[in-house]
Structures are given as C-alpha cells and as structure tokens.
Amino acid sequence: MARAALRSAAWSERWFPDAWVFAALGVDIVAVAALACGATPGVTVNAFGDGFWSLIPFTMQMAFVVIGGYVLATAPVIARLIDVLARVPRTGRGAICYVALVSMLASLLSWGFSLVFGGLLVRALARRSDLRMDYRAAGAAAYLGLGAVWAMGLSSSAAQLQANPKSMPPGLLKITGVLPFSETIFLWQSIALTTVLIAVSLLVCWLTAPSDQHARTAEDFGVVETATPTLPPRQRPGEWLEYSPLLSLLIGLLGLGWLGHEFASKPAVVAIASLNTYNFLFLTLGLLLHWRPRSFLNAVARAVPGTAGVLIQFPLYGSIAALLTQAPGAGDATLSHRLSGLFVHVASTETFSLVMGVYSSILGFFVPSGGGKWLVEAPYVMQAANDLHVHLGWAVQVYNAAEALPNLINPFWMLPLLGVLGLKARDVVGFTFMQLLVHVPLVLGLLWALGLTLTYVPPVMP
Template sequence: MLGSIGTFFAERFRRWLPDSYIFALILTLIAAVWALFAVDVGPVKIAEAWYKGFWILLKFAMQMVLILVTGYAIAISPIASRFIDWIASRIKSPVWVYASVIFVGQIFSMVSWGWIVLTAVLARELSTRVKGVDYRLVAAAVYASFLPWHGGLSGSIPLVLNTPENFLIKADVLTEIIPTTLTLGSPMNIVINLALLFTLPMLFMMMRPSEDKLQTFDDLREGDAPTKPMTVEEEADSLCLPDKCISDMLNASWIISGLVVIMGLYIIVSHFYSKGFDINLNIMNFLFIILGMMAHKTPIRYVVAMKRACSNVSGIILQFPFYAGIMGIMIYTGLGKQVATSLAAATSPGSFPFVAFLTGGLLNIFVPSGGGEWAVVGQPIVEAAKTVAANTGMTAEATQAFIAKVSMSVGYGDSWTNMIQPFWTLAFFPIVAAGSSLQARDIMGYTFVAMLWSLIIFGLGVTFLPM
C-alpha cells in the first residue's frame, strides 16, 4: 500500500515540478517582491542588492563543485572497483542485495555525497550477479542511501560553519566558526545516523515485491547493451598514440603524481595532528584530491576520472549565482533580519529545530542543493536562532550549540525531501540506468516510503536529542 501511495505522489511531482533552475529564477522574483512589500526599499535598491550578492558565493560554489567531483573521481577508481567486487562476491540472496546496497551506500554517503556513484556500481553488480533482484527497488535503495549525507563528512552546512571566513562570517551573521564537534560529532547527529543506518535496510527488505511483480535488470535491459561501461583505465589507454612518445610517458608517469601526493599527505597529516577532528570544506576537498591521485596512480587516469565527474556539476555552476543573488536580497535589504525576527517570535528553543527541519525540507523541493539552500536560508535561520537564544538567556556556549543544532536540522530537511525530488538521481542514473529503460519515476514510490520513515527519525532526533 505504501509503495502505491509513493508511486501516486512521485508521478504527480514528475508532472508538476519543472527543472530546478526555473525555481532558482522563481525564488529570485519571490524574494524581490517580498522585499518590495515587506521592507521599506524600492525596486532599484532591490536590484542593486541582488547584483551585490550575485558574486559572493563564487568560492563556495567552487568548493561545492570540488566536493562532488573529487568524491566521484575516487568512486570510479580501480581500488573502489575491486572493493565493490569483493563485496558483491559475498552476497548471494536477493533480500541481502537490498539490505547490503542501502547499508553500505549509507556508509559511502557519510564519507562523501559523491560516493553515491560507488553505491550505484555496487547495485548494478549485484543485480547482474544475483537472480531474482527487483532492479527498481535496488535502484531506489541507492537513492535512499543518500539520506544520511548531510550528517557525514561532506555535509555542506557543518563544513561551511567550520570553514574560516565563510559567507556567514563575512556577512557578520556569525563572529566565529562553529566546530564540527558541535555538528557532525554531536550526540544528536550520531544517533540519527545510526538509526538510519540500521533501520533502512529492514525497511527495504520488507518492501521487496512478490515474484510475479519482479522486474529484474534483464527485464529492463534494452537490446544488447553492455552491463559494464568502459573503465577509467581503458579510456586512458585508448588516448595513447600508436607509438611511444614523450607526451604519453609524462601522462602515464606515476612518479610525478607520487611526488605531489607525498607533499599533499604531509599537509593532511600535519593538519589533523595539530588540529584534531577539524574538518572544513578546504581540507576535505584537498584530502579527496590527494586520495583521488593515489587511487588513479597516473595523471592521465585522474584527468579522465575528473572529466567524467564534471559532467554532473552544471546545475551547481548555473544556479549558485542566483542563490547568491537571493542571499544578497535577504542581507542588503534587511529582509533576512525581518524573516529571522518573525521566526524567532513564533518559535521556542524546543520547537525551532523542527521548524528549521521543515523549512529545509520545503525549500529543498525548489532548491535541490544543500549548499545552495543554505546560501538562501542560512542567514535568516542563524539570525533567528541567535534571537531565540538571547530571548531565553542562553550562554554564549549554549547559543553556539543551539545554532549548530538548528543548522543541522536544516541539513536533515534537505536530505529528507530528496526522496521526492529527483534532481540528484542525475548523479548516479548514468551508471545505474545505463542500457536499461529505468527512469527516476520508477524508484520514487519506494523512496517516498523511505521519506515517511525517515521523518520519524529526523523529527524525533531534532526535537528531543541533545547536542
């Protein structure tokens, strides 16, 4: 029954929701009109505020791009392929395919949101090796494994908060960074992630269809399409000239990459040795770049991997300036402070995290990017959290923890409604759906059920669990 309900809503969302870029434009107009009537400013000042903000997230946008492509590049490396083969060789039953894909996939997502690609490879391998696997359900498990990503090492909001000179500090919304010990390392985040990790596999095992309704990979396969695409190594080798030459020798030189990797490892070890569990966007991106170089060994293989990874970043590059423009309207017209004041007046320390969660979930339908969404609501949400904390007499330390909790709640909301917003299927569908007739709407009914279940976990977590 839940699967049928999910399919019903998924079909309607597919019909009603245009491309996410359209929503970036619509939200820009909404913010402009809102400021025109809610704040004492004219159209000229609104336009100037929009343009002033348009460029303030260029660094942040590049950091988001690198988080995705560097994680993706590692996920398609030979060492990752061998690891997937090792896992796949040990799973023989369809029911364990569903459980394993979503369990392992959640762990991958906690490392990097770009590693959903690795989960897609695992799902495809298992579905072609084990008979009786419903390919729609296993593809849905890949997407549902994305649910804990914002509480993981590549979560946009906690990494932004811990990055020096982030856009909230530059806008004087925050005076200092908020360490990851208060976000990623908090009891709330740990309990929520563990609850998702162990309950989602059971949920997907219970959703498996009966044999008469199975649709395997072979059922969805189109013609004689290959089950495996060309590997990075094979593509790199195909670029070599027929005869030996200096350019190919340099492209394939593991010594050049190795020397740079050694230098990079020194920086990484020094950072964590001196600063402990201090993870921000810069060090995560640098870590993934160095690991990617190690995983692919030669420069040309890493170039090929990054080229493949960059095919998924067009949405970020196009839309982030418009998110920044919305942020500019919020900051430079005073609209953001007014929104923050209204939120603070209508909520309490106990209810505000759940309100922030719902806000993140609603906005994610229109702005399907954790980083982009935070650019839009980060300023008013943090301002409101500060006001609520001040009204209730919180200490500076308690205020910082409260801001961390509210910010993470927005991140959970973003992860939550991904299950009915198919935007990020773009990140893994080129792998999981290659050579088949599988479409995003084929999986959204199952992910809707996952969304209903995760609402309980997220809702109880942000409301009752301590930071």
Template sequence: MLTRVSDRFSQFVHRYLPDAFVIAVLMTLFVFVLAFFTTPGNPLDLFQSYGDGFWTYLAFTMQMVLLLMTGMVLASVPFIRRGLEALSAKANTAKKAYLFTFLISAAAYYINWGLAVIVGAIVAREVGKRNQNAHFPLLVACAYAPTALYTAGLSSSIGLTVATKDHFLANVMGVIPTSETIFHSGTIIIFLSLLITMPIFILLMAPTKNIIPYKGKDEKTIPERNAEESKKTPAIFLEETPILGILIGLIGLVYTILQFSKGVDLNLNIINLAFLSLGLLFHRSLGQYGNAFKEAAGSISPIILQFPFYAGIIALLGSSGLAAIIIEGMIAVSSTESFGVFTYWTAGLVNILAPSGGGQWALQGPLQVPAGMELGVDPAVIAMTVGWGDAWTNLIQPFWALPILSIVGLHIRHIMGYCILLSVWIGIVTSILIYFVY
C-alpha cells in the same frame, strides 16, 4: 500498504515533477515575487542583490565539479573497479541490495558528505549491475537517503563552524566544542534512531511489481595506443609513461598527509587533492588520466548550471529580509521547550529555497541564536537543530541529488517519490526526538 502508496506516489511524481533546472528557475521566480510583495524598498534593489549574489559560490561550485570528476576518474582505475565489483556482488538479493547500498552510503556520509556523493553513486551502480531483482530507482534513493544523517557526521558544516575559533557568531554564542554538538548524546540518539528506522522504511516501500532494473549508462571506453604508436615520438612517450603520474601523484599525497599531521579537518579541498593524486598515481599514464577526466566531464554540467541560481536565491532571501520574516515568524510562536522543534522546521523550509549548509547558517544563525538564548535555549542545541533541518529537506531539494543522478544516469523524477515519502518519516522521528533529547 506502504508499497502501494510508494508506487502510486512515485508514478505521480514521475508524471508531474519537472527537471531540476526548471525547479531552480521556478524557485528563483517564486522568491522574487515573495520578496517584491512582502518587503518594502526599491524593487530594483532585488535585481541588484540577485546579480551580486549570483556568483558568490563559484569556488564551491568548482569544488563540487572536481569532487565529481576526480572521484569518478579514481573509480575507473582497474583494481578499484574490480574491488567495488567484488564487494557489490555480495548483495545478491533485492533486500540485501537496498540495505547494503544504504549502510555503505551512510558510513561514507558519516565520514565526509563529499566522499559519500561518489561512494554512494558507485555502490548503487555496481550493486544494480549485479542484481536485476532490485528496483534501481529505489536503489539510487538508498544511496542518496543518508544525506539526512550528515549533520551528525564528522563533516557537519555547522557543527564544525561553531567549533572554529573566531567564527562569525563567536561573540554571541562563543566557541562550542564538537562534544556539545556532533558528539552530544542527543545527536547520537537521533543519528542511531534514523540509521535503524530508515532502512526498515525503505524495505517497506520496496516495490514487488514493475521492477525497473539497472539498464546501464553509456560508458565509453578510453582509446589506447598500441605499442608501435607509443614509440613513435618523445611526446607520445611522455603522454604514456607512468613515471610522471606517479611523481606528481606522490607530491599531492605528501601534501595531504602533512595537512592531516597539522590537525587540519577533512574538507573538500583535501578530498579533491587526495582523489586527484591517487588517480594520477594509479592510472597508467597522464594520457589515460586525461582521457578518463574528459569522459567524466559530462556528468557535472547540472552542478555548473544550477548552483549560481541558488546563490542568487540566498542573496535575495538575505537582502530582502524574507528569510528574517520566515525565521521570526517561527520564533514568535515557539516557547523554550518547543524552540528546537520550530528551529528544525524553519531550517527545513529555508533549505528548500537555499540548499547550502554554510549559506543557510549565515542567514539563520544571526536571528535564531540570539532569540533562542533569550529563551534560555543552549546555543549548541540551536546550531544542531538548524543542521538537522538543513539535512532533512535535502531529500526533497533536488539539487544535492544531481551528482549521484549524473553518475548513475537517472532523472530526478525517478527517485524523488521515494525520497519525499522517506523525508516525511524522518521529519516525524526527528521532531519528536529533538523535543525530548536536546
């Protein structure tokens, strides 16, 4: 039955869901209209706040761009590609393909969500190449689905933020160690429950008819000079020698090791430098690396285009007071026992409009934490329920799927039907568990 439902729902979504950029623009207009009619003040202030916030996340946008490009270039190193191909060949049935892709991606999301973006996409693509019986859109959804788990992982943005000395809410909630957030027994129970039930739900959704196999994405080959051309000039020699790449790659890796020795947490900057350095080290020359980087550039245009629009939405939600209205409305109908569940639902709603864990915590934390503490709710629980809500609706917010889709060559409408159905299951399971385990 679930297979039939998922088939029909996927067809519906495929027909009516527009491009992710169209969704970003529609959300911007929607928030503008809501802010205009629900908040007092000068309407021109909305335009001012939107424009001021539009470029707020330029640094993060560049981090995501480099994450994609350096990861794709690293994956194109011959021996790494062969290793991924050998590993992916083990998923020789459709069911194994779905489970393999989900579990590998889930492991990567637990370690670091930025790393998982690349790992999940590459595994889905390589498994799809070797298993024509697997429905490729569902396979890609398997790679993206573990984004709902990242709050329990080692790169949980909110969990790490509240554990940082002098974080912006430290004077309200104090500094909370990860033993009370990421490694709390309740967090582990929710994580394991989803880790077990999500792949079962995926298998029940798997289509048995109208299978769409991996059809390939245009992957251009990097032109190489022949031996005679490489000897023509000193300039070409410098482009083709492996020595320069090895030297500069080692410098970056030494820095990365030094950062870990100082106890620095794994973050996007460190991952990007590590990917960049390893790629320089393993590619045969700077010229080859530069060409591979150029070939990867086309995949990152959606990120560059859309993130400023969501930054503008976040600024609108904050300056207009619209976020406060949403959050305070949920708080008003909650009790001490239900506060965590309502916080989870609120976070899920806010995340659809403002898909950024850090940005969302900046909006929601100052309102949610004092209200919860007034009811006697543990601030660590408040932080984690906001995090779970943020991760939950990542599945129905198309922005975070863009990196994976760019690598595998699919459109958002190909996978969103499966992701929406899966998010319903995740919402039910997590809501029940939050009520009982925190």
C-alpha cells in the same frame, strides 16, 4: 509502502520538472516575495545578479566531486575493490538497504565521500546480472547520507564552525561562545537521534523497495554498465609522454607530499571534510592508479558530461540565497529575517526546538547550504535560544537535523550523485519523498522530546 513508493515514483517521473526548471521557479518565487515585502526592483535585480556567481568556487568543487569520483572508480584497482564490496547483497531489496547503510555511515565521516562512494557502489551492483535491483530506489538509498544524517556527523558545518572560535564571526562568538563537539554532535541525545534516523531510514528502504517484477534496472534507464574501456595503443611518436607513467608519477608525488602535510597538520576527519582536500585526494590517487596520463584523461572526458547539471544550476541557487539575505524591503528587513521573526517569536523554551526545526527545514529548501545558511541564521536564532534559556549545543543540533530534511527532495545536493548514476532528479525523488514523509514527524518529534531533557548552560567564551 512499496505500492505507495511506486505510485510516488510514477508521479514524479511524469510531473517532477527537470532540476534546472525547479531552480528557476525558486528564483522567480523568491524574487516576487522580495518585491512584495518592499524591496525595490533595483535592489532585487542587483541581489539576483550579485548572487548568481557567488557559488562558483563551490560549483567547481561539486563538479570535481563527480570527476574525481569517476576517475578514481574507473582505475582498475579501485574498480575491482568496489566490485568485491558489491558481492555482499543477495537480493535486490537487500542491496538497496546495503547501499543506504553504507551511505549513511560514510556521511558521518564525510558527506562528500558518502555521495560519490554510494553512487559508485550502486553502479557496481547494477553490473551484477544475478541481482535484479531497482536502480531508482538504489540511487535514492545512496542519497540518504545527505538526506538523513550527514549534518549529525563530523563534517557538520555548523558544529565545526561553533567549535572553532577562529572561524566564527565576532558577533556570533559573543552570542554563543565556543561549543565543543561534546555539546553538539557528541551529546547522547544527538547520538540517539542519529541512531533512530539510521534504523528508520533502513526500514523505509526495505518497505518501499519494489519487488522483482516491478523493479526497473539500470538498462531500463539507458545506463549500460560495461567493463572499463581499455587504453588504445599509441599511434604516433608525439604521444609518448601521454603513454608514459613519468608525468603521472612526478605530479602524483607532489600531490601526495601536500596531502601528507595536510593530514599531519590537522586531524584526519577535519582534513578529509574539506572539499578541496577531498577532491585533491581523489584526483591524485586517480592519476596515480590510472598510471598513464592518456588513461587518466580519457576517464576525465567520460566524467565531464555528468557535471552539466551542476554547472548550469548552482548559479541559480546562489541567486536565491542572495535574494533571501541581501534584498532588504520595508523596515530594512530581508526575507530571511522576516521568516525568522515569523517562527522565532512564537516559540517558548519548551517549543523552541520544534519551531526552530520547522523554520530551518523550510528555509533550507530555498538556501541549500549547511554552513552558509548557519551564518545567516545563527546570530538571531542563537540569541533567541539565549533569551529563552535553551541549551545552545542542542540548538545547533536542531539546525543540523532539520537542515537535512529538505535535501530529501531538493535537487541541489542530488546533482553530483545523479551525474555518477546517469539519472534525473525525477527518477529518484519518488523514493526520497517517501523517506521525507516519515522523517518530518519523526525528526521534529524527537527534537522536541529530546530537547526537554537538556538544561541551559551560559555561553563559554574563549
């Protein structure tokens, strides 16, 4: 498997396109498919343009994931803490598995935290001169939180939505009722599936980790890990506020006050799962720990180049989502509904989990948005679950488990992590592809088998 992973990595480095090219091809393919299904050129063009800016708030959130994570990590206190954690592994292969475990466990609490923390841990491990760790494989391991189990945890967009009737569209509420966590992520079947996924993912990391003689380090990719730059001395009187902690302290106190109210009024896991709260927390702590505004601003300037891929590519993914859901063709049916008809209508009670898993994973490759895609899929998928008498909470978990599969090779969610690591998608996808080969039959098989252990419960209305 290690040799196969190296061949896969070599192939992807040679043939896998830049992530922007990948997104552009996706737009073209979906646009042609919409036209072929009867959408007029005008409708197709409008869907492309309307969708282009639809992810701008999310784009900025993801950019700030990179900026906030880098700013916080380069604060002297946090940098030392990460260095302490990075001392645990003794071998390069052990370090890769260590990163994978930390990433997956963290993602069960918050996928955003997992993404940034995993990347920062990889960079800290890369600074160890006594550890020959393959930087590509470690980066792929840091991505496993997003590529394996994030949607099975507390930050699952679908599970959170179904548990909160005030957040659900009225039409969906009538179909599914309220599904508490006890009927979704806390089902014993869901916990068993998550446990198996973590164990198997770690095993694949161990088996595919390159040996020391084949390992490529951070320096091989031009990522030179150096000590955090020191703050140069003040050169003119006008800079005194930039070098004084006064502004940092005042703004930091305001930020901590808002965060205190946020965590006091909501469960901690719900509050931290919000990207706005998460980014606000990182920026506030980063500002306070850098202490002087000039140190904080220097860290932001060093982080911004890592956001370029996010800023230029996410608009194309917004267009893909709009083309799938807002460009009706013949019979006023969109591509999304045609795909659902293709898969849902061939399902039975026994095969629903398998068919839905296949469908959700395929559509997730083109619409990489856990919560947004669930709002598109849920009305007709959950109605089919009712008609076929399939456990509704398990249908949500089928979606969650299958939703993560395309993430393993879709560069959409990789971009913030790649910005932290200074890598390209092609550098890590060879290793994540090996995980995908194992995960697809494992996840689909377990979804089908565990689904047979559940019985249908009618919707419970609030």
